[in-house]
Amino acid sequence: VIMTSSLTFEPVLERIAEEIEHTPGRGRPADYIPALAAGDPRRFGMAVAEVDGTVYGVGDWREPFSTQSVTKVFTLALDLAREGDELWAHVGREPSGNAFNSLVQLEYEDGIPRNPFINAGALVVTDRLLTRTGDAAGTLLDFLRTESGNGALDFDLEVAASETAHGDRNAALAHFMASYGNIHNPVPLLLDQYFKQCSVRASCADLALATAFLARHGVRADGSRLFTRSQAKQVNAVMLTCGTYDAAGDFAYRVGLPGKSGVGGGIVAVVPGRCTLCVWSPGLDDRGNSVAGVAALDRFTTLTGLSVF
Numbered sequence: 001v002i003m004t005s006s007l008t009f010e011p012v013l014e015r016i017a018e019e020i021e022h023t024p025g026r027g028r029p030a031d032y033i034p035a036l037a038a039g040d041p042r043r044f045g046m047a048v049a050e051v052d053g054t055v056y057g058v059g060d061w062r063e064p065f066s067t068q069s070v071t072k073v074f075t076l077a078l079d080l081a082r083e084g085d086e087l088w089a090h091v092g093r094e095p096s097g098n099a100f101n102s103l104v105q106l107e108y109e110d111g112i113p114r115n116p117f118i119n120a121g122a123l124v125v126t127d128r129l130l131t132r133t134g135d136a137a138g139t140l141l142d143f144l145r146t147e148s149g150n151g152a153l154d155f156d157l158e159v160a161a162s163e164t165a166h167g168d169r170n171a172a173l174a175h176f177m178a179s180y181g182n183i184h185n186p187v188p189l190l191l192d193q194y195f196k197q198c199s200v201r202a203s204c205a206d207l208a209l210a211t212a213f214l215a216r217h218g219v220r221a222d223g224s225r226l227f228t229r230s231q232a233k234q235v236n237a238v239m240l241t242c243g244t245y246d247a248a249g250d251f252a253y254r255v256g257l258p259g260k261s262g263v264g265g266g267i268v269a270v271v272p273g274r275c276t277l278c279v280w281s282p283g284l285d286d287r288g289n290s291v292a293g294v295a296a297l298d299r300f301t302t303l304t305g306l307s308v309f
């Protein structure tokens with residue numbers, strides 16, 4: 001089923017949902033905080049947003065879930081829009097080949113994280129956005145509400161509190177980078193912002209719509225420009241190479257799209273110029289990516305022939 005016309009993707013989504021339902025082995029929900037450990041791996045939703053703002057989906061595509069690291073795409077874009085290339089002096093853009101919460105490379109690289117999508121890099125981005133806006137999490141939430149058209153999106157303060165209670169590793173990352181002068185706000189304030197950011201609840205529909213500026217080469221839902229076409233390309237490129245952590249090579253091989261995952265089981269993906277996708281299923285593989293989510297995106301690009309390659 002190679003689709004190149006402007007036909008709706010709905011039949012493809014139906015077929016994928018059907019296939020996924022019969023696929024055994026859904027992975028396990030993240031278990032580092034109780035709120036995520038309760039996730040049911042049988043849940044599955046998938047949404048497509050066209051660049052014109054049309055959105056549709058299958059399964060649990062309107063069910064809100066914990067967005068977690070998917071938010072790192074938006075904080076990166078929001079910060080890049082404000083400071084441009086200056087950001088890259090403080091965070092790299094190379095895949096890490098290590099787990100998303102790894103500390104090992106920081107000492108060798110003088111407190112400069114490998115990329116903005118591992119936790120260390122996301123903490124740097126949130127710190128810089130916090131300095132520029134006074135409220136990084138609030139700036140993120142406003143953006144998500146506006147782009148998705150869903151003013152009800154909000155933080156899940158219970159999840160944020162739970163992250164704080166189990167936050168030693170992120171605190172260690174932030175303090176270690178602060179020792180190199182790469183964090184500019186008090187670490188407790190930064191962690192509070194970062195955990196609120198990760199706690200945002202949104203559905204596949206919300207996130208597909210909110211990501212659409214990346215398919216529109218930097219143009220927001222209201223037609224204004226967030227950042228340049230070149231910056232949209234930069235964010236998509238970093239998603240492709242780093243968005244699924246140490247599985248980014250396999251994700252590029254199977255899916256062939258820029259993508260960003262989170263431990264809540266969500267993944268967003270971009271078909272530049274055409275559409276955005278969001279899948280959700282809470283069962284993760286050992287790299288922290290949704291098993292059914294990656295499988296569904298793999299099937300989508302295979303069935304439609306749409307990928308950046």
Ligand code: GLN
Pocket residue numbers: 067068069070100101119163170198261262263264288
């Ligand atoms: N809040 C999580 C953490 O910082 C997000 C990680 C993720 O989604 N990969 O550990």
